[in-house]
Amino acid sequence: xxxxxxxxxxxxxxxxxxxxxxxxxxxxxxxxxxxxxxxxxxxxxxxxxxxxxxxxxxxxxxxxxxxxxxxxxxxxxxxxxxxxxxxxxxxxxxxxxxxxxxxxxxxxxxxxxxxxxxxxxxxxxxxxxxxxxxxxxxxxxxxxxxxxxxxxxxxxxxxxxxxxxxxxxxxxxxxxxxxxxxxxxxxxxxxxxxxxxxxxxxxxxxxxxxxxxxxxxxxxxxxxxxxxxxxxxxxxxxxxxxxxxxxxxxxxxxxxxxxxxxxxxxxxx
Amino acid sequence: xxxxxxxxxxxxxxxxxxxxxxxxxxxxxxxxxxxxxxxxxxxxxxxxxxxxxxxxxxxxxxxxxxxxxxxxxxxxxxxxxxxxxxxxxxxxxxxxxxxxxxxxxxxxxxxxxxxxxxxxxxxxxxxxxxxxxxxxxxxxxxxxxxxxxxxxxxxxxxxxxxxxxxxxxxxxxxxxxxxxxxxxxxxxxxxxxxxxxxxxxxxxxxxxxxxxxxxxxxxxxxxxxxxxxxxxxxxxxxxxxxxxxxxxxxxxxxxxxxxxxxxxxxxxxxxxxxxxxxxxxxxxxxxxxx
Amino acid sequence: xxxxxxxxxxxxxxxxxxxxxxxxxxxxxxxxxxxxxxxxxxxxxxxxxxxxxxxxxxxxxxxxxxxxxxxxxxxxxxxxxxxxxxxxxxxxxxxxxxxxxxxxxxxxxxxxxxxxxxxxxxxxxxxxxxxxxxxxxxxxxxxxxxxxxxxxxxxxxxxxxxxxxxxxxxxxxxxxxxxxxxxxxxxxxxxxxxxxxxxxxxxxxxxxxxxxxxxxxxxxxxxxxxxxxxxxxxxxxxxxxxxxxxxxxxxxxxxxxxxxxxxxxxxxxxxxxxxxxxxxxxxxxx
Numbered sequence: 060x061x062x063x064x065x066x067x068x069x070x071x072x073x074x075x076x077x078x079x080x081x082x083x084x085x086x087x088x089x090x091x092x093x094x095x096x097x098x099x100x101x102x103x104x105x106x107x108x109x110x111x112x113x114x115x116x117x118x119x120x121x122x123x124x125x126x127x128x129x130x131x132x133x134x135x136x137x138x139x140x141x142x143x144x145x146x147x148x149x150x151x152x153x154x155x156x157x158x159x160x161x162x163x164x165x166x167x168x169x170x171x172x173x174x175x176x177x178x179x180x181x182x183x184x185x186x187x188x189x190x191x192x193x194x195x196x197x198x199x200x201x202x203x204x205x206x207x208x209x210x211x212x213x214x215x216x217x218x219x220x221x222x223x224x225x226x227x228x229x230x231x232x233x234x235x236x237x238x239x240x241x242x243x244x245x246x247x248x249x250x251x252x253x254x255x256x257x258x259x260x261x262x263x264x265x266x267x268x269x270x271x272x273x274x275x276x277x278x279x280x281x282x283x284x285x286x287x288x289x290x291x292x293x294x295x296x297x298x299x300x301x302x303x304x305x306x307x308x309x310x311x312x313x314x315x316x317x318x319x320x321x322x323x324x325x326x327x328x
Numbered sequence: 329x330x331x332x333x334x335x336x337x338x339x340x341x342x343x344x345x346x347x348x349x350x351x352x353x354x355x356x357x358x359x360x361x362x363x364x365x366x367x368x369x370x371x372x373x374x375x376x377x378x379x380x381x382x383x384x385x386x387x388x389x390x391x392x393x394x395x396x397x398x399x400x401x402x403x404x405x406x407x408x409x410x411x412x413x414x415x416x417x418x419x420x421x422x423x424x425x426x427x428x429x430x431x432x433x434x435x436x437x438x439x440x441x442x443x444x445x446x447x448x449x450x451x452x453x454x455x456x457x458x459x460x461x462x463x464x465x466x467x468x469x470x471x472x473x474x475x476x477x478x479x480x481x482x483x484x485x486x487x488x489x490x491x492x493x494x495x496x497x498x499x500x501x502x503x504x505x506x507x508x509x510x511x512x513x514x515x516x517x518x519x520x521x522x523x524x525x526x527x528x529x530x531x532x533x534x535x536x537x538x539x540x541x542x543x544x545x546x547x548x549x550x551x552x553x554x555x556x557x558x559x560x561x562x563x564x565x566x567x568x569x570x571x572x573x574x575x576x577x578x579x580x581x582x583x584x585x586x587x588x589x590x591x592x593x594x595x596x597x598x599x600x601x602x603x604x605x606x607x608x609x610x611x612x613x614x615x616x617x618x
Numbered sequence: 619x620x621x622x623x624x625x626x627x628x629x630x631x632x633x634x635x636x637x638x639x640x641x642x643x644x645x646x647x648x649x650x651x652x653x654x655x656x657x658x659x660x661x662x663x664x665x666x667x668x669x670x671x672x673x674x675x676x677x678x679x680x681x682x683x684x685x686x687x688x689x690x691x692x693x694x695x696x697x698x699x700x701x702x703x704x705x706x707x708x709x710x711x712x713x714x715x716x717x718x719x720x721x722x723x724x725x726x727x728x729x730x731x732x733x734x735x736x737x738x739x740x741x742x743x744x745x746x747x748x749x750x751x752x753x754x755x756x757x758x759x760x761x762x763x764x765x766x767x768x769x770x771x772x773x774x775x776x777x778x779x780x781x782x783x784x785x786x787x788x789x790x791x792x793x794x795x796x797x798x799x800x801x802x803x804x805x806x807x808x809x810x811x812x813x814x815x816x817x818x819x820x821x822x823x824x825x826x827x828x829x830x831x832x833x834x835x836x837x838x839x840x841x842x843x844x845x846x847x848x849x850x851x852x853x854x855x856x857x858x859x860x861x862x863x864x865x866x867x868x869x870x871x872x873x874x875x876x877x878x879x880x881x882x883x884x885x886x887x888x889x890x891x892x893x894x895x896x897x898x899x900x901x902x903x904x
Contacts, residue, residue, distance in 0.1 A: 190434055215431075222433050225475065230713070236675050237714040240706045241775060242698055242730030259726070262716040266761070271428050277391060278429035281421040282442040282489060286413035293440035293453045377764055377794045424792070478661060506792050508661060508821045509863060535795050575795060579824055579866040582888050590892060592899070604870055607895070608877040614899055615878075 066126060066184045072117040073301060074186040079195030081302040086183050088309050092316050093175050101319035102171045108312055109175050109182075116186050123185075127177050134173045141166035189221045194294055211290050219275070227268055234263045335496055335529055336388055336419065338363040340397035343383055357383045359552045360397070367496060370523050370530045372540050374563075374573045375549035381533050384549065385499045388531065389419040402496070417446070420490030422500040426482035435477075435485055436461065436470040442493040460492035463526065464518050480511025484518055491522065497529035498522070504534065516542065537564075537578035537598050548573050565596055619687055620648035621815050622672060622704075622783060626681035629667055629839075641667040643839040644681070649783075649815055649832075656826035656847065657819040659836030660861045665819050666709075668836070669785045672817070674700035685783075702731055705781030709788045711772035715760040720751065720771050723760050727779040741778045748808045749774035750800055766797025770804065777808065784808075785817040790825070802829065824865045827851060827886040835860065852884035867891050 069075075074082075096102050113123060142162045149157040187195075197214045204210055238259045239245060245256060279285075343358040358380050365371055375381045386392040387399045390406035399406045401415045423429050432438040436457050443453040461467040464484040469477070474485060483503055490498055500519070504512040520542050522528045532539065540546065540560050548556040548563065550573075556563065563569050567585055580603045584596055594606050627645045630638040642664045649655055659665050670676045671683060674690050674697045682689045690700050708714070717723040724745055728738040746756060749770040755763065760771050773789065786805065790798040802825060809816050820826055826833060826847060833850045835843040837860045843850050851857070851864045854872070863869075864886075871885040871894065880898045885891045 190432075190437070218432055222431065222474070226427060233708055234714055236670070237706075237708045237711065239675060240673055240701050240708075241714075241727040241779065242701055243726075244698065244730065259714075259716050263714055266716075267713055274423060274425060274428035275431070278421075278423060278486075279431065279441075281389060281391065281416055282493065283413045283416050283445040284441075285445070287445060287447040289447055290444045291447050291450060291453065292444055293437060293450065293457060295450060376796060377766070505794075509823075510660075510861060579888060580870065583867060583870070583891055586888060586892050587895065590896065592895070600866065600870060604873045604877075607870070607874045611874065611878040611880060611895075611898060 066181070067188045068118055068122070068185045069188070070117055070186065072115060072186065074112065074116045074182065076301070077186075077305060078296050078298045078302045079187055079191040080198050080296055081298060081305055082183060082187055083192075083195045083199060085305055085309050086180065088313070089179050090176060092309070092313050093172050093179070096172070096316045096320065097168055098320045098322075099167075100322075101316040102168065102175075104312065104315055104319065105175050106171060109178050112182050113178065116182050118182075118185050123178060123181055126185075127181050131174065131177055134177075135170055138166050138170040138173060141169055190218075190294075193217050193221070194296055197292075198296055215284075223271065223275075226271075227264070230267055231260065231264050234267075235260050333366045334364050334400075335367045335402060336363075336365040337400045338384075338387065338397070339400070341387060341394040341399060342396040343380075343387070343392065344395045357552055358387075358394075361554060363547070363554065363557070365497070365529060365531065367529055368523070368527045369545060370520075370543050371532070371545045371547060372543035372560075373531065373533045373547045373549065374535070374540075374575065375555075376573065379549040380552040381549045382501050385421070385501060385531060385533060388497070388499050389416050389421055391421070413446075417493045418495055419497045419499060420493055420495040422483070422486050422490055422498060422503050424502045424505055426479055426486055426506070429486050430474050430482060430489075433473055433475065435466060435472050435474055438474055438485055439470075439488045439492050442489055446493070456492040456494070457488075460488040463491055463522060464488045465514075478511060479507040480514035483507065483511065483515050487515070487518060487522075491528070495528065497531060499531040501533045502535070503532070504536065504539065512536070512539075535575060537575050537581060538600075541599055560598070561596075564598055620684075621651045621686060623648040623684040623687075624681065625684070627671060627678045627683055628680040629671055629676060630679050640839045642671060642678075645841045647834070647841060647844050649817075651815060652813040653831040654809055654816045654818055654829055656830035656833040657817060657836065658821065658823065658826060658833060658862060662838075663836040663860075664839040665836055666787055667839075669706055669787050669817070669819065672783070672785060673704045673706040675706070702727075702779050703781055704783045704785065705776040705779050706785045707773055707776050707787060707789060709791060711776075711789075712760075712765070712768035714772060714775075715768060718759060719757050720746075720760050720763070721756040723771060724774045724778050727775055731779065741780065742774075745774040745778035748777050748804060748811075750804045764797075766793055766800060769793060769797065769801060773801070773804070781814070783815040783817065785819070787819045788821070789818070790820070790822070805829075823851070823863055824867070827865045827868070835862070847886050848884055851886050 093105055096105055113120065142158050143156060144162055144165070149159050150163065151158045193214055196217070197210060200208070200210045200213070243256055243259055244252070247253075247256070338361050341358060341361045342356060344356045361384065373381045373385065383392060387394060387406065388401070390412050393407055401418055404411045404415060406412070406415055430438050431441050439457045439460050440453050443456050448456070457470075458467065461470050464487050466481065466484050466488060469481070474482065477485065487498065498519075504515050507515065516539055519530050519532065523530045523542075532543065534540070543560060546556070546558055546560050546563050547554060548569070556569065563573070564581060578598050580600055581596070581598050584594055584603065587594055594610055597603050597606070624645045624647050627642060628640060629642040630640040632638060645668070657665050657668065667676070671678055677691055682691070684690070685700065685703060688694070691697070694700050715723050717726065721742055724742045725738050728741045733741065746753070751767070751770050751774055755767065760768060763771065769789070773786070776784065789805065790801050793801065805816065805818070806829060818826070818830060830847055832845060833843070833847050834841060835850060835857070842860065843853070843856070851868050854864045854868070857864060867888055868884060868886050871891050875881045875883070878898075881894065883894060885894055
């Protein structure tokens, strides 16, 4: 079993190279835009915008579909249920089921929103490395220092977690296999048996995690962690022309959506 | 200032641990150790498991503090808490398991961890990371993920991480014991290079006889005390020592001892090439004698 | 009849992007009874995957593995039976210890086999003896032991299952020399008493040369060689292409022979080297 953490796909597209802070802000702004859009025209523009981003990420559409497929399918089904709610003139009725115009509108709006939101956040995950996310977060959270939050410690914690979660998962897998080799029965049913299986895996795993934590903290101390008030950083995030352009295009999209919502409300459809 | 070239001096150091739950009162792990390490030395520390060698080296940078006696690094007492950061910069430490000492998922960022902790300027950090990675031969892989590296490469990154703090001394606690032969060679060659080219003092804990070839000085420990502080030659000349110290037998040495047992006299060495030369010479001379 | 046979065994997984990544590629071999088989290869050569295939933890994507002539994945109703017949210790097996006492930890396997209390007791005591665990530590917590003792406890846990084939994945890595020697001796003695098949994965060529009857050389999932240590280590050029070495004694003797034009024999053990040198000296004296 090979465990992949996060969904970062290394690449060199414009999206990969954007400043992660700008990407965080953009994603947040896009979410607001997506959820405030209700006119068909606005939703169409947003979908077009999403499609452009997907193309710009230089990652095949198939991979997007593979990664979002299940969640997308599930939410689509729940969105379809919207069809049966809503008051107004029924377009179609059969027995107690009736589909109203408003129901259709609702489900189209909800489905498009969810679709865009999923694809946009997947695009963000695909093009932003865990490290970049950490730096972005670090930089954006800096103001919190004023209220006594130790952002540096928080970021080091995230960095360590990013490194050690995959290692611990591999370790858990190994321990699971070695107990299986000693005949631990993984097919037994019943809560008592399940717990009995749990102990031989969780106990050694804890022992191993604590051992690692102890050694790591010693190694960090040896490298003078925690002596100076302020850490400095090798990595510096740089905002360049393409980042400004990204923000500008999102602003433009926002204005467009507000405008479309005004001139093209759904009920005109 | 006294003894400027004495980098580390250990004076009458004892270290004891209490473990009350087992009914023990006080257990000495180190007993009255006296030791001086000079700048630029390559020192190997030997000893069986439980002989106290790891405990001893953890005193060199104040990770452990002596129960009795004192340890001076560049004349600074390791008990001086205000100077602890300075001491740890002077004496860097590398451990056995490479996975448990790498902090960042990217090579160059891991090497930068120490300099970042010191609060250095970004330009200075970049300079140090670059020169440290070049010194261990990992510069080309600086952007790589640390997870994708081999054991030997990971250990070299760990060495670079310490080297970027500009230490006078690097202490390594069995850095090769989890590596394959290839990784072992990489690490040892790196250490020899740092010692020769940058004059970095190296203190190496190891069990492998073939890694001792590069050491100027061998400190052998037994049951919490220094059993021998001598040259490699003296250790290997005495078959009892190498057995008592639990050294990994080198086949080269085994061969020589066994030949001696059969009455064939040949100089003792752990250097493979020297052994080959001696054997070939002996056979050739034998040919001449005939 | 061979104890274990591999027929065209491959193990691959989907590496994304539509192509498969092979860990083990079309391997064919058969292992006779009462042999110690060494497995050598670079990191990532497929050694650990092969071990898990033989132990039934993973299923070959192609081909089949036969144990005493029976296909692992067809003729055994429950793959657990295979785990009991082909015991496997992973690298750093002490990481699997979890019981309160050494005794209970060694008993974990036999209890899973459903043996009676008395049988379990015999198995545990025998296994502890084979692995060189003294009786007085049986009631101690495995977490209080030295590195070497922990390793031996873990190995005893597999021996207690009484497998027909025992696979040891780098059983000595990370141990100090004394611990290493003790483990190798225990394995050798166990093999001599039980006369079973032992598959010994290691990167210490000197140990492989001293202990094994035959050696498998793996590279990138391929079985490159499967022969006696003598044959394998006489091919030093092939080995070095695969990033592997020969034992130090082989290297020393080869160069000495070449320089003095005395012999072209491959020497893989110290004792053979001694005999060889004495022979050379004697021949010249005559």
